[in-house]
Amino acid sequence: MLDPLLLGLLVAAIAIGWWLGRRERRRAREQPAPGVSLPRDYFIGLNHLLNEQPDRAIETFVQALEVNSDTIETHIALGNLFRSRGEADRAVKIHQNLLARPTLTPHQGGLVQLELSRDFLHLGLLDRAERLLQSLVKDVPDEGLRDAAKRLLVDLLQREKEWQQALDVATPQLVRQDADIQRAAAHWLCELAQRDRHNASPGMARKRLRQALSIDESCVRATWLLAELERDTGHYKAVIRHLKRIPEQDPGFLPVILEPLHEAYRRLEDESGWRAFLETKLQETHFTSVVIMLAASRLNTEGQDAAIELISEQLQAHPSLRGVDYLMDLYLIGENHGDRERLLLLKQHTQKLLAARPRHRCHRCGFGSAQLHWQCPRCQSWGTTKPITGLEGE
Ligand SMILES: [Zn+2]
Secondary structure, three states: OOOHHHHHHHHHHHHHHHHHHHHHHHHHHHOOOOOOOOOHHHHHHHHHHHOOOHHHHHHHHHHHOOOOOOOHHHHHHHHHHHHHOOOHHHHHHHHHHHHOOOOOOHHHHHHHHHHHHHHHHHHOOHHHHHHHHHHHHHHOOOHHHHHHHHHHHHHHHHHOOOHHHHHHHHOOHHHHHOHHHHHHHHHHHHHHHHHHHHOOOHHHHHHHHHHHHHHOOOOHHHHHHHHHHHHHOOOHHHHHHHHHHHHHHOHHHHHHHHHHHHHHHHHOOOHHHHHHHHHHHHHHOOOHHHHHHHHHHHHHHOOHHHHHHHHHHHHHHOOOHHHHHHHHHHHHOOOOOOHHHHHHHHHHHHHHHHHOOOOEEEOOOOOEEOOOOOEOOOOOOEOOEEEOOOOOOO
16 A cells, blocks of 8 residues: 555655656766666665665665755655654754755755754754754845744744744734734733733733734733733723723624623622613624623512513524523522422533533634633634634523
């Protein structure tokens, strides 16, 4: 059976064969000699390949292929092939061997260094990768290579949680060019602001958050943190002002702000303000959390029937599991006879179903989670996780 690697090698072998043949023909033209032949090593390598001994085939081909300007890219590709099949240490050997050649042009040298840093990243040798990438970012004249090196370096610095350094590398060029990096940069500033907040430097934190919003005005996390800073000092009117901005930045985040917003209204003893906010939002959206919170407010002021009426009405138009679960809570209030048992049994089922379903999902990779992650734990994207809507969500 030919696996993809073997197939790749076969293509490489044919390419090498073609090249060796061409070289021989050129030599033949230069020094007239009878016949055109391929080196013996080439056939030995091909033989290993056909006998499904790829490792020996590669060794033979590498030996047969002298390093010169025509074959550099083939050597680089061989190294990458090793890395892609999880043998980054062998890729390092091939790429380091190439780097030792004095004949490399600056562009080829940069290309090999870039691949070598990818090998190091693959092996988890972050220090060595960082040193190589830093020198590439500084010295390499080729813009494309410098860009690729910057992206790798930014990726590495993020892994090391070196947010300020990542910003220094990415700003301004990458932030301007790439929407993902732009969004990430705003989150790096939020990370730094969080550190400032913990170190009791709210002024510095605010400055960074304003900078985050100037990079990405839709960064809800920056606004969220501005609200947190106000909450730290008990400025609840400012908390409300910031939190209310979040659904304007991204309507999908409305469910996330409800708890802290309710808390701020409670602190100000402004239940009617809270109620007015919910009523307005119910006109604009159909999030289950809004319906449940409004029903809870009605329960307090108008009683059980008013709350049940609201939930039932909303469930008909927008069915949701959490809505049904809350409706059972409402029915259970004051229920003492036989129906109570049945309701409790039903509630057990809805609770189990709800517990098995994630509340948030990453729009990039589909990763579901109970809590909201600013950076997706699976695909590492920033700001791509949002509350889930629909029957099983909001
Ligand atoms: Zn993801």
